[in-house]
Amino acid sequence: MSALVLVTDQAPVVEGPPQGHWTADDWEQLAHDEDIRYEIIEGVLYMSKSPDARHQWIIFRLVGAVGNPAFEAGLAYPFFAPIGLFMPGCDPAQPDFVLVMKQRADENKMIRERGIYGVPDLIVEVLSPRTANYDETVKRDAYERAGVPEYVVVLPIERKLRYRRLQPNGSYGEPVMFSEADTFAFACLPQFPFRVSALFAGMPDISA
Numbered sequence: 001m002s003a004l005v006l007v008t009d010q011a012p013v014v015e016g017p018p019q020g021h022w023t024a025d026d027w028e029q030l031a032h033d034e035d036i037r038y039e040i041i042e043g044v045l046y047m048s049k050s051p052d053a054r055h056q057w058i059i060f061r062l063v064g065a066v067g068n069p070a071f072e073a074g075l076a077y078p079f080f081a082p083i084g085l086f087m088p089g090c091d092p093a094q095p096d097f098v099l100v101m102k103q104r105a106d107e108n109k110m111i112r113e114r115g116i117y118g119v120p121d122l123i124v125e126v127l128s129p130r131t132a133n134y135d136e137t138v139k140r141d142a143y144e145r146a147g148v149p150e151y152v153v154v155l156p157i158e159r160k161l162r163y164r165r166l167q168p169n170g171s172y173g174e175p176v177m178f179s180e181a182d183t184f185a186f187a188c189l190p191q192f193p194f195r196v197s198a199l200f201a202g203m204p205d206i207s208a
Helices: 024-029 053-072 102-107 132-146
Strands: 002-004 013-015 036-041 044-049 076-080 085-087 090-093 097-101 115-117 122-126 150-155 160-165 176-179
Touching: 024 036, 024 090, 036 132, 044 132, 053 076, 053 097, 053 122, 076 102, 090 132, 097 102, 122 132, 132 150
Parallel strands: 085 115, 122 150
Antiparallel strands: 002 013, 036 044, 036 090, 076 097, 085 090, 097 122, 150 160, 160 176
């Protein structure tokens, strides 16, 4: 049978099981393309196109501000898309930036050849116009159900962060906004604060 892919401007048809029945094995059989990101959430196949230059720049800066320092200090493993994240309800998701604390990752053998297996400590998504609703509904809800402790959304146009932390009741609750003037640190890595403005600093002029 064929399945409809749901995220982008268009909805192409992909050969596979009906929606709601996709698995990690089905994902492995897809013809993976650098320009297309496939994700399976609660058995539904989603597709998004490769991000723009602004999106990539923010991830580059985030890796520099937090990912590399945390790795060099022996505290965490940072990864960025495309990377498969296999956890409850996600077979897989492909977050823009994901971080797993090293001790927990090593003890549970979470880092494997095909991706990350288990719930990470932190996920960051950078919004783009075509995937904003998807990131803020489908993926946010999936990360909440899986128990991801921290979920952060970067808003490139507004130059802000929207921060959510898992509450004792298992929900993210109301988000907290941080603007360029703010200094911010992830709860899992409080020793690496950074100015929100640093994520956008030095970005080339990408206007046509």
